[in-house]
Amino acid sequence: MTSPTTGADPVIRVSDLQKHYGETRAVDGVTFEVAAGSVFGLLGPNGAGKTTTVEVLEGLRTPNSGEVRVLGVDVIRHPDALKPRIGVSLQNAALYPKLTVVEVLDLFRSFYPTGRPTDELVALMDLSEKRTTRTQDLSGGQRQRLSVALALVNDPELVFLDEPTTGMDPAARRSLWDVVLGLKSEGRSVLLTTHYMEEAEVLCDRIAIMDHGRILEEGTVDELISRRFHERAVRFDAIDGLSDEQLAAMPGVASLKHEDGEVLLYTGDVPATIGAVLDASEALGMEPANLGVRKPTLEDVFLDLTGRALRD
Ligand SMILES: Nc1ncnc2c1ncn2[C@@H]1O[C@H](COP(=O)(O)OP(=O)(O)O)[C@@H](O)[C@H]1O
Ligand SMILES: [Mg+2]
Structure with a gap:
């Protein structure tokens, strides 16, 4: 990491975020913070507004209203200042179908001045046997792993993972969990979305439960449970x-x-x-x-x- 985030400043600060598509309030007043060095989970069913929220934080979508600071950057005004410092694994990444795993990793890395070696990422994401396979010929789970590897090419201090284990078999899911916990142990911060309870329980320091564009409850797993039961x-x-x-x-x-x-x-x-x-x-x-x-x-x-x- 080039500039580790230190002290008590949260890496993400979202305040009353709204994003509407016509009549649909995809995100309807969302407020939360993510502490540096932690794993934060947005947990909710399909259509809850998780992807829309994450895409605003990544500087990919302009919200209707609200304030968003990521790594101290006002994302709505300066999305380009943020992009080199974050890693993004999109839910439905377009992956250059004709390029091989190694080619697409090298391509993505060429966008940044520094980064992690392709071989290291291939090994980390367990893609060694697929190095020279075209991305169009990867299984769903392998594409997901490549998508996570692409999120790490620039050695980011904050990583966004949108439903990273959807479509993975249980073994691949567990090995991705290890990758996420490894990122945390290196002092990086992770925002992930999931609709898997167990995944949220295992990985997340704090969880926001989302439904219909709103956060219903936020806290540690123990807090969420003991508040109600x-x-x-x-x-x-x-x-x-x-x-x-x-x-x-x-x-x-x-x-x-x-x-x-x-x-x-x-x-x-x-x-x-x-x-x-x-x-x-x-x-x-x-x-x-x-x-x-x-x-x-x-x-x-x-x-x-x-x-x-x-x-x-
Ligand atoms: N580009 C879009 N145009 C119109 N509606 C959208 C668009 N993206 C998402 N939506 C709607 O916004 C809501 C939230 O979607 P999304 O953020 O993808 O939820 P999640 O990731 O939790 O499944 C859904 O009702 C979805 O249909
Ligand atoms: Mg989604």
């Missing part, structure tokens, strides 16, 4: 002879439900509830089968926020 669920296979009244009176239990032959006890005190379940079943000469604790996930947060599931 104060209880965990203790679960076990239903036991004949344990009444709902008895279960509801157990210490910590706030509510309960039955689901597919299981009892779910929502509790603010997991150990006390488990202790009471064990005591009560022992009194009946039983042992609770499949006893476990279910922690709420980001999926539960999304469902609670929108009334819909965000399916992987």
